[in-house]
Amino acid sequence: xxxxxxxxxxxxxxxxxxxxxxxxxxxxxxxxxxxxxxxxxxxxxxxxxxxxxxxxxxxxxxxxxxxxxxxxxxxxxxxxxxxxxxxxxxxxxxxxxxxxxxxxxxxxxxxxxxxxxxxxxxxxxxxxxxxxxxxxxxxxxxxxxxxxxxxxxxxxxxxxxxxxxxxxxxxxxxxxxxxxxxxxxxxxxxxxxxxxxxxxxxxxxxxxxxxxxxxxxxxxxxxxxxxxxxxxxxxxxxxxxxxxxxxxxxxxxxxxxxxxxxxxxxxxxxxxxxxxxxxxxxxxxxxxxxxxxxxxxxxxxxxxxxxxxxxxxxxxxxxxxxxxxxxxxxxxxxxxxxxxxxxxxxxxxxxxxxxxxxxxxxxxxxxxxxxxxxxxxxxxxxxxxxxxxxxxxxxxxxxxxxxxxxxxxxxxxxxxxxxxxxxxxxxxxxxxxxxxxxxxxxxxxxxxxxxxxxxxxxxxxxxxxxxxxxxxxxxxxxxxxxxxxxxxxxxxxxxxxxxxxxxxxxxxxxxxxxxxxxxxxxxxxxxxxxxxxxxxxxxxxxxxxxxxxxxxxxxxxxxxxxxxxxxxxxxxxxxxxxxxxxxxxxxxxxxxxxxxxxxxxxxxxxxxxxxxxxxxxxxxxxxxxxxxxxxxxxxxxxxxxxxxxxxxxxxxxxxxxxxxxxxxxxxxxxxxxxxxxxxxxxxxxxxxxxxxxxxxxxxxxxxxxxxxxxxxxxxxxxxxxxxxxxxxxxxxxxxxxxxxxxxxxxxxxxxxxxxxxxxxxxxxxxxxxxxxxxxxxxxxxxxxxxxxxxxxxxxxxxxxxxxxxxxxxxxxxxxxxxxxxxxxxxxxxxxxxxxxxxxxxxxxxxxxxxxxxxxxxxxxxxxxx
Numbered sequence: 001x002x003x004x005x006x007x008x009x010x011x012x013x014x015x016x017x018x019x020x021x022x023x024x025x026x027x028x029x030x031x032x033x034x035x036x037x038x039x040x041x042x043x044x045x046x047x048x049x050x051x052x053x054x055x056x057x058x059x060x061x062x063x064x065x066x067x068x069x070x071x072x073x074x075x076x077x078x079x080x081x082x083x084x085x086x087x088x089x090x091x092x093x094x095x096x097x098x099x100x101x102x103x104x105x106x107x108x109x110x111x112x113x114x115x116x117x118x119x120x121x122x123x124x125x126x127x128x129x130x131x132x133x134x135x136x137x138x139x140x141x142x143x144x145x146x147x148x149x150x151x152x153x154x155x156x157x158x159x160x161x162x163x164x165x166x167x168x169x170x171x172x173x174x175x176x177x178x179x180x181x182x183x184x185x186x187x188x189x190x191x192x193x194x195x196x197x198x199x200x201x202x203x204x205x206x207x208x209x210x211x212x213x214x215x216x217x218x219x220x221x222x223x224x225x226x227x228x229x230x231x232x233x234x235x236x237x238x239x240x241x242x243x244x245x246x247x248x249x250x251x252x253x254x255x256x257x258x259x260x261x262x263x264x265x266x267x268x269x270x271x272x273x274x275x276x277x278x279x280x281x282x283x284x285x286x287x288x289x290x291x292x293x294x295x296x297x298x299x300x301x302x303x304x305x306x307x308x309x310x311x312x313x314x315x316x317x318x319x320x321x322x323x324x325x326x327x328x329x330x331x332x333x334x335x336x337x338x339x340x341x342x343x344x345x346x347x348x349x350x351x352x353x354x355x356x357x358x359x360x361x362x363x364x365x366x367x368x369x370x371x372x373x374x375x376x377x378x379x380x381x382x383x384x385x386x387x388x389x390x391x392x393x394x395x396x397x398x399x400x401x402x403x404x405x406x407x408x409x410x411x412x413x414x415x416x417x418x419x420x421x422x423x424x425x426x427x428x429x430x431x432x433x434x435x436x437x438x439x440x441x442x443x444x445x446x447x448x449x450x451x452x453x454x455x456x457x458x459x460x461x462x463x464x465x466x467x468x469x470x471x472x473x474x475x476x477x478x479x480x481x482x483x484x485x486x487x488x489x490x491x492x493x494x495x496x497x498x499x500x501x502x503x504x505x506x507x508x509x510x511x512x513x514x515x516x517x518x519x520x521x522x523x524x525x526x527x528x529x530x531x532x533x534x535x536x537x538x539x540x541x542x543x544x545x546x547x548x549x550x551x552x553x554x555x556x557x558x559x560x561x562x563x564x565x566x567x568x569x570x571x572x573x574x575x576x577x578x579x580x581x582x583x584x585x586x587x588x589x590x591x592x593x594x595x596x597x598x599x600x601x602x603x604x605x606x607x608x609x610x611x612x613x614x615x616x617x618x619x620x621x622x623x624x625x626x627x628x629x630x631x632x633x634x635x636x637x638x639x640x641x642x643x644x645x646x647x648x649x650x651x652x653x654x655x656x657x658x659x660x661x662x663x664x665x666x667x668x669x670x671x672x673x674x675x676x677x678x679x680x681x682x683x684x685x686x687x688x689x690x691x692x693x694x695x696x697x698x699x700x701x702x703x704x705x706x707x708x709x710x711x712x713x714x715x716x717x718x719x720x721x722x723x724x725x726x727x728x729x730x731x732x733x734x735x736x737x738x739x740x741x742x743x744x745x746x747x748x749x750x751x752x753x754x755x756x757x758x759x760x761x762x763x764x765x766x767x768x769x770x771x772x773x774x775x776x777x778x779x780x781x782x783x784x785x786x787x788x789x790x791x792x793x794x795x796x797x798x799x800x801x802x803x804x805x806x807x808x809x810x811x812x813x814x815x816x817x818x819x820x821x822x823x824x825x826x827x828x829x830x831x832x833x834x835x836x837x838x839x840x841x842x843x844x845x846x847x848x849x850x851x852x853x854x855x856x857x858x859x860x861x862x863x864x865x
Contacts, residue, residue, distance in 0.1 A: 462547015
């Protein structure tokens with residue numbers, strides 16, 4: 001359709017929602033907005049779009065002059081607060097219809113407006129412009145009641161404060177003076193009464209009431225608006241007085257064209273205008289007007305300015321509407337939940353302008369302390385308000401104290417965690433006291449007690465669904481606690497295990513292994529690092545979030561990791577739906593060094609077996625038969641020696657070598673951490689990282705033989721040993737077992753008989769670290785530790801990783817440390833946890849959940865305006 005014959009309207013500061021209302025109207029529409037505010041929808045809805053400094057009169061005038069030359073402009077309308085006056089000045093300079101600049105100036109200058117109203121004999125309140133606190137104190141002394149102070153040139157309710165006696169004067173002055181751009185404070189006598197706003201449309205100086213808004217605030221001292229309803233509940237006389245006061249005020253300031261939003265206090269048989277705004281009412285009032293009256297303010301404004309026509313308003317409201325602002329505690333937002341429940345409340349139209357994760361919410365002293373709104377409709381104002389309030393009550397913002405935008409998210413969360421960690425430390429020590437040794441049947445009840453305590457801790461942390469699962473034959477009890485994902489958010493699986501290794505000789509421990517004890521910043525005890533610290537880290541994170549994390553969380557605490565997770569595959573198959581996740585965090589590895597956040601990206605696999613060598617039917621005298629008859633123990637020793645060559649390289653054919661990460665690991669450091677004695681040479685070749693992360697190893701774990709104390713002159717008829725082989729990433733575990741078995745059979749000396757009993761199998765794994773989950777981890781761990789996240793390998797085996805990767809191939813798997821480091825001595829005597837790195841790990845995991853939620857939040861469409 002040609003727009004040549006349509007009147008030409010220029011909108012300044014056009015919002016997409018408003019522009020959308022004008023699509024299809026018989027108007028030639030041109031839009032002017034600030035640089036960087038380009039919107040694809042706006043571009044397609046207008047004839048042309050231009051950019052200019054819309055709050056700068058000269059910049060806007062130059063832009064509109066060019067538009068006027070291209071196609072004559074019939075009218076202009078400013079749509080943002082600070083563009084109203086420049087729009088009027090530019091329009092008047094070019095002879096374009098606009099609301100008079102003097103009317104806009106008067107309404108922007110509160111003192112000038114009050115002076116004008118008083119000049120015209122209209123009811124107003126006593127006031128004074130105060131340049132300093134002494135001026136304010138002098139004015140207060142002349143008033144009989146309370147005094148309200150506000151910036152003389154402010155908007156949005158910023159800087160408002162009530163003075164109720166001398167004790168509140170200085171605080172009120174300080175609060176208001178901070179917000180005064182021009183340096184002057186407007187003080188006025190406070191009017192007690194019913195606060196409403198009257199929404200109007202004007203054409204050629206004629207005014208029409210479209211709706212009246214009921215307003216609710218926090219009350220003194222700052223009167224922050226918390227909710228609105230339309231239509232307001234007014235008696236006939238109150239409505240008449242309010243309407244008359246508004247029309248007289250609009251005439252007094254010279255308001256002639258377009259929308260008006262006028263705030264009024266009614267009382268007894270009177271009404272006083274306190275604010276006039278030559279624009280739509282904010283906070284969704286413009287949308288609520290359409291609900292109630294059917295009047296679309298965008299179209300009505302265009303018709304008024306272009307044709308001098310005012311909209312028809314029904315005598316009986318078509319419906320009612322209510323808006324409730326979200327006012328959570330001040331601080332940094334770390335989680336938002338309950339949105340889906342809120343959207344399900346009958347009558348809710350929209351939830352919008354939500355503050356984002358990571359933003360710092362100001363105290364509720366003005367609109368900056370609000371975090372969004374709920375808009376609802378209903379048959380009457382009461383039902384609309386009830387729906388909005390009910391929905392708002394279901395939305396939970398989790399905040400932590402913040403010193404403001406000058407602090408970082410990690411700073412604020414670290415301070416919040418400091419309050420949580422003492423209780424978590426107590427729970428960790430209680431877990432350590434339980435000797436949950438999964439390899440020893442004598443401790444089966446302790447393993448169950450450990451699972452029960454773990455389940456109770458996560459249940460107390462707010463998990464809606466916590467279970468102890470031991471329904472796989474032969475399996476140990478596992479704990480699964482689920483925190484459902486907010487709509488559209490990912491689910492993160494947090495893994496740890498509650499079983500521990502045997503202690504070995506208690507005499508080698510400095511303190512009893514199941515009595516937690518802190519020494520030199522480390523917590524000693526079996527399981528302190530491996531892996532009850534993982535349980536405690538997950539607990540700390542969920543406790544900080546108050547049981548409402550920003551993403552879905554499934555906690556999975558295994559009870560058989562230390563015996564190779566033999567039933568894990570069956571467990572995953574049975575409980576796949578309960579454990580399904582987008583990201584898995586396995587807090588069961590170690591950092592490269594204290595204070596160095598590390599992501600384990602390669603893990604060696606494992607095969608082990610018991611090899612038994614038999615040479616004789618029975619033990620015989622070594623003097624009588626020795627020299628001709630072999631003894632089994634010597635044969636076993638010779639067989640075990642063939643596992644390595646003279647340089648210490650594994651000599652089993654068929655085992656592959658992988659590729660190690662580039663993390664630095666010096667020989668000096670390795671020797672110290674391994675406790676190698678002076679003069680003992682390193683095994684194998686290559687860098688330390690290659691040898692311990694990317695090459696196979698062969699280790700004799702134990703030998704069954706006659707103890708020295710019981711020795712006699714006897715040839716041993718049989719002997720056996722347990723052999724463990726670690727496998728490099730890329731190795732097929734079944735092929736590795738075949739290679740090991742073949743080697744042991746082929747290298748048995750003197751024809752002795754060899755019997756092999758296969759033990760644990762664990763596949764090696766290499767992790768692809770590309771993707772959003774890993775990007776979030778790099779941000780989170782880097783911020784928590786103050787150092788970049790490094791990728792490392794680990795010589796150990798975590799069977800869960802490969803099993804979980806098979807079950808959920810699309811999940812990002814993050815293998816992290818809950819504070820374990822090379823000095824932790826896991827599986828050995830004096831196992832310990834570095835408490836500083838434990839705190840860092842808790843912070844990193846907290847930040848990870850927030851980062852994953854923020855990444856998802858940023859992927860959503862822009863917030864409604």
